[in-house]
Amino acid sequence: MAQVELSLYRLFKRRTVFVLATVFLLIGLCLMFLLEVLNQSSVEKSLVLKHRMVEQALSSYLVRAEGEMRFIGQNLSYADYEPDRELDMLFSHHDVLFRGGLDFFYIDWLNAKQSMDPRARLFTKVDFPPLLKRGLINRWVPVLTQDEATLLMRKQPLISSEREIVGFLYGFISLNDNLTLANELLESASLSSVQIVDLNSNHILLQESRVDVDLSTSVLRSRLPLISAVYADLQLAIIQKHGFTSAVVMSSLPLLAVVFFIISGGYLVLMRLVKVSVFAPIEKVMCGESEALLPFSELSSIQRQSRQYKSSIEAKERRFSLLTESIECAVLFCNEVAEIELINTEASTLFPEASRSRTLFDFMPILCHQSIQEALRGGVGVTFDLTISNVGLIYQWKACPFENESGYRSVLFVGRNITRETSLTWQLAQLTPLSSAIEKKVDTDALLSELSYLSVLPGLTDARALQGWLLLLTEVLHDISCDDNAVSYVPMGEVIRQESSRVMSAMGIESSRALLDCNVESSVKVVAVDRNTRNLIRILLMSVMSNDMAERRLTVAFDGSEWELTAISDSAVRPLFHWIIRMLIAPLNGQLKTLQNHTLKLNFHLEEHAAMPVVSLANKVVAWLVNDYYRADVVTESLARLGVQVIVYASNDGFFTQSGAISQFDTVMIGCDQDVKAQSDMTRALKLKYHRDDLPIVWLNSALLVDTDPDVFALQGCVFDYSLYQVLERSCALESMVTSQLNTQGQFWLMIGGSRVVKAVWYNELERSNVTTQWLTDLSHYHVTLSYHTETTVVLLEPQPAELLRTIQSAFPKVRFFSLQRWSEMPDNVTLFEMSWPYSGDQIQAFTQNVMQQTIVQQTVANDKDGE
Template identity: 25%
Template sequence: MASLSLKHQFIKSTLVPFIVVAVLIVLMLGAADYAARQEQSDEMLQQRASAVRLSFSAYLDRAQFEAKYLAQQLGDSGNLDSLFQLHDVLFFGGLDFFYARMSDGEELVDPRARLYTADTLEMLANQARLNFWVHISTSDDGELLVYKQVLPTDELGEVKGYLYGFISLNNNLALASDLMAGAKVDYMRLEDVAGKTLLIDQQPYYANDVPFVTHSGVLVVPALANKFSLELRVIQPLSRILNQWLVLACSVILIGIALLYWLVQHYAGRWMFQPLSAMPLRSSHEGTSYLEFEPLVAQMDRFQTQLRAREQHLQLLLDSLKSAIIFCDESARVTALNKEAKTLFPEHATVKTIFDMTPLEFHQPIQGALKGDYGVRFELEAKDVNKIYEWLTYSFVNEYGFRGVMLIGRDITEVKRLSWQLESLYPSHSLDRPQPGPEALLKEISLLERYADDEQEVRAERWLMVIGRLLREVSQPAILSSESKALGQLLSESLEGIRSALMLSPRQLSNLTLDIPLTIAKQKASWSSDHAIWMQTALLLCLSSNISGRRLQIGWSEGVLTLTVGGASELTPALEWMLETIPKLIKGRVSFEGAGRIVLTATIPPIKESEQVGEFDNKKVALIENTFPAIERVELLLSSVGIQAETFGSFNDFLHSNSAFMGSYDCLLVGLGEAQTRDQGIAQLNASCSMGQSLPLLYLSESEVSEHALTVLQYQLFSYHFAKMLNTALQAPPISMQHLVEQKDHWILLGGTALVQAVWQSELDELGIIARKEPNIDHLVSRLRYSERTVVLALDLVVAQQLVEMERVNDQVTLVTIEDFAERPDTMHFFDTAAQLPDSETVARLCQQLNS
């Protein structure tokens, strides 16, 4: 049943009448103001219509004066040239053009007439009236006003002719501007009696969708023979419709009504609802003036008495149990404890949350319970009271709708003591170790029926052998390692143990990714056999998947070790049993996050000492890809351990790179890809080393293992193992590429096209000669000053002429050109290739010439 508030009902009931009264008052004021303003608008438009008539009459008077003036000047001169010298009159007058017809039949036509009409002016002039303006329409839709003015008489008193002045109404901006300015309106339209529009104009801001007032009437001007229809419009936006008086009056009325409404609500709440709200807090023994609520107060008193009695019963029950019970709210604040829990945690009254009074092993299960985990079990030794408790966590929803946590701790000190005594008497038996049930083993064995061919059957048998060994180790007592060990070493041993037991090839593990930072992998801890089983189980979860993106991500923070398995497929019965059992042995837990993601956590505090691995300050390595597929993972690992790496696509790129000869490399990482070029390059590097000295060489392979150097397989590309292998490889002295150059002839190719350089380089490689290309000779002089047994080959004439300046740089440097020129010194050899690309015979002949 829904609850109703009397106060809210009162507010709603009284609000509507106040709103209705306010709206009616505002509407009445608005209607009165509108009627008054409408009357004022009609009078205003009448005045503006009169202003239009005056402006129109003034414009016609100005045009009439111009016509009389022109008629006087024309009567005196008798030609048009004298008239067009009157610029001020023609420019500022009201006429658009004129036409004169002399008494002798001569016609004087204003050239501007053709801008307004193509009709003959004689025909138009026939419609004019003397001393009146007449409206006429032309055949080309022109609307004109024509005025007829008599010319002065001659000496005999005869009229010399007539002048006809014309005003165009089509787009007459001057006339429209005068009329709009005089009337001060926003829109004006002038029509003849037939309804034909003669002149229309409006303000730029005018729009038909804006409210406006309009006036329509007849425009009568004394000098105009015709009558026109006039329409005027004045916009009235909201700012014009609402005057200041109306806005002020409405504001005052609304404020007064709102104040009155507030007073009604305030005194109603003070006199009515406050006593009603306080009434449930009063006892029936306290006097009250509300008789209607006395039965309700009496019933509430009975409920409160019953609730206090039940709380006492519950507290007595909790205190009588031989278990420690703690209740927490959604923020991990302790809300209730029984007597056993208070004895176990005497500082409960001064702490803010349960995390402040419990050890680190408590935190993760409580956090999981707050997220919804149910029935998590873990053990904890209370050293202050010399007892061992087995704790269970349960989540529940409290009275406020939030998730709370209840922790129940059972004293198992005596059980543990008896178990230890039995184990000391019968050490071959594990009384408190979990034992796998026969159903799990039978279901695991039934997997053999899924495989038809012999190869898959053999693989299933190996899998069952590994599962059987792990189940046997789980059922036996845990063995604690005598020495601390790094996490990375535990991972490496577990991985190799699983791989050898399953007899998996390195290629079958190539899509397995182990993601563990080196700083975490170096941390040490005291591991037990249960931890090793836990790590192997996580690896089996990855290996049992058919998904290509198998990944194991490892983190270790605040004493909590986290293994996140990515890409896990359907679990086998044995793996399900181990995921349920092993966390109980190592104070851990398991959560399934969906999409093949399983998170395993355990509380394992690390020791302060960490393994000294991965110290690579100022180390530089050369990375030769050589078709190794996981080169990006190698680059990422090198970057994570702080090693500067320079990547080359193949050994040819490395041996012929300019940057490779600029310095030395602390280690050479070589992909076991294309074998011939790799072996030739390694042979050249070995030949450059001193007797008995080894190369700092580390092979990278997907499946092949080299017999002559350290090899890192693709599945072993995780930080700890990679850093250990690098540390071993870096024991050898660095590789000096300049030292390699000094051991045998070294050629430098300059100039020529890319094709010519590539052919020469290929032919020299066939003879075992190291040849590299230089883009220019700007920095070559300083590098060749201390070089030995170097041949500089110029492949075009421009470079050969530039090499003349280098002839005396070093006696060990031999200059050769394939294009002769007059300034060639004797110390520069010329070899004629007949403008052909070299072959093996040509290159051999050149080498023979240089050695002779």
């Protein structure tokens, strides 16, 4: 991860700004706090004045209530009204009664007669006589009733016109939810809340707050004694909401502006002083601008170390310059984009245009551009020879990539004069009498390269393969050096078969390792074959079989005038094979071409004779038992090209259980890769079944067998059209294997379903009873078998669809169905013969005898009907 460079000066500026901003913020907060404290002190002083204003508002309210009581008293004393009608008289003056401060009144006459204001029951439910005893004449007294009604009561005497006291008038002011009084008290001084407390009883007489004010925030409180007409020790508590107002901020802005300008000026002065006093000397030291030592003790050691380091670098550069000029080599240094960084005198002499060029590619020849690019990409060990025509010299250049002081790749090119060495090498080469090609001797380097290639090849790691390969190679090299060139006339297909068998036998490899393409028409042509022709085919087979390519194929074709051999292998990059092929094709006057994907194409002429007659194999029925044979599809395709009718069976068991529908086989081909015993057992079983040894049986093995059955035909060499044609021609000449003759000797049963164990048990027991069987998984393709066996006995080892069984019965009425187990929806045309699991030999024999007896009875009845 790249390290990020930081500017020390900018870092200092950012940190200084942060510190000064913090100081400015703290000063601003302190100023606003101080202004807020002063503002709060002023507001608290104003609360005392508001306390007096609330007292005046309360006194005014009480005076209004007293005036209302005087009005009532005058009317009661001097008005003319009927007895017991004083309340009607008073309420006729409702414009006065309902506009005063009095909530209700009570009249106590001396003649034991009382009159109560009906509004009294709106405020309390208690009896008034006990309550009236607390009253004081012309004094307001706080009263707390039993139903928690808080009242102010005032007692006033009623004086008649004769100046006698005739009774008492009691006036009441309710303090519970008295919105009129509370509103007057709050509005008198613009308060948020007001509270009147009786200190004697420690009871709150009145407490009201504004609805739109939240008292949970910052508020100011004041508690002072209440001076009023109430005869009690009262205390008035007032609350006013007080918050951080914008006036504080606005009043602090001028001071903050002054502080900001002072701090900004100090910041600019500080930055200038630091830059001039600290960073400027440091920059001079680091850049080497100052030759004399600076008078700063902190920087003197850095300056001395920088001078020492600079002197050391200059000394190294001088020594390196002397070194590049003293050695007898051309030296070039370039950076990662091929720009020239250093060139010595010898290199400048070789490339005079280098001083006018920007990169190496501008003056270096195009032939060496690829090598230069490889070195620039970091390639190690890059060397190239360059002939410089203007001076007539040959230089060998070596590229050495390295990482420079900036962390990028640079390349050193060192050129050494090899003109004299090249000249001597050429002269020594001229002293050699004959080249290896003329002497027909293999190059030792090519042989060692081939052995190194084979040592890492996965398919040729055992000793036998390498020994066989060396034996074949020795024979080919011996034939090349030999002048004997005897000619024999052999079909081309026979030559290919013999050589492939020889290569397989010597190297011990499988026939499926290489694919051979040679049709029968070309294979039967009789040509003049000498050592070179055989060795050419042999060496091509060796090259195809001894490589690790995905496709290994040798194609032999005759186009009417010449033979064409195409080998898909890596022999084009294996110098040993390439040299041998050139040596072998030269006497044949042929041509050798290398196509794409390392494919070799050879064209040459051979003397021809009349072709061998080709026997048609059309309509021949061949049973192909694949077993574990590798690449069985190649054999199947080749048989199809020969025109035979191929019936493929996956295994020996499949042949026994499924071949009953075929009337005869002209040849039975048994494939094998590893399980040789199964191949022998199958051959032995067929001999016992047909009671003869000369059966048309062909063995196809992946590897050559040491011991083979003398009565069978074993295909030798690789599998291709001609080898199959040759072995089929001989096997088809024998008597065919007629399965219909076996079927007439006994009965034919069709067995449906069953596991492998069940099939083995039933097969052995039925074979003892001379019953021929064919095994099918189900009856989906019943018409293929029942068309040849219309009177078949079908044994159902597993349940089958009822509708399908009825369809088969209607198509083949003489077919009989037997089931060994009952299942739901079993049709009526199926005969049940229950057998317990597992099936034993006695049960199977009993079932077989029962079915045979039924067959005999049916045949007898049918014969009697025919006789009538």
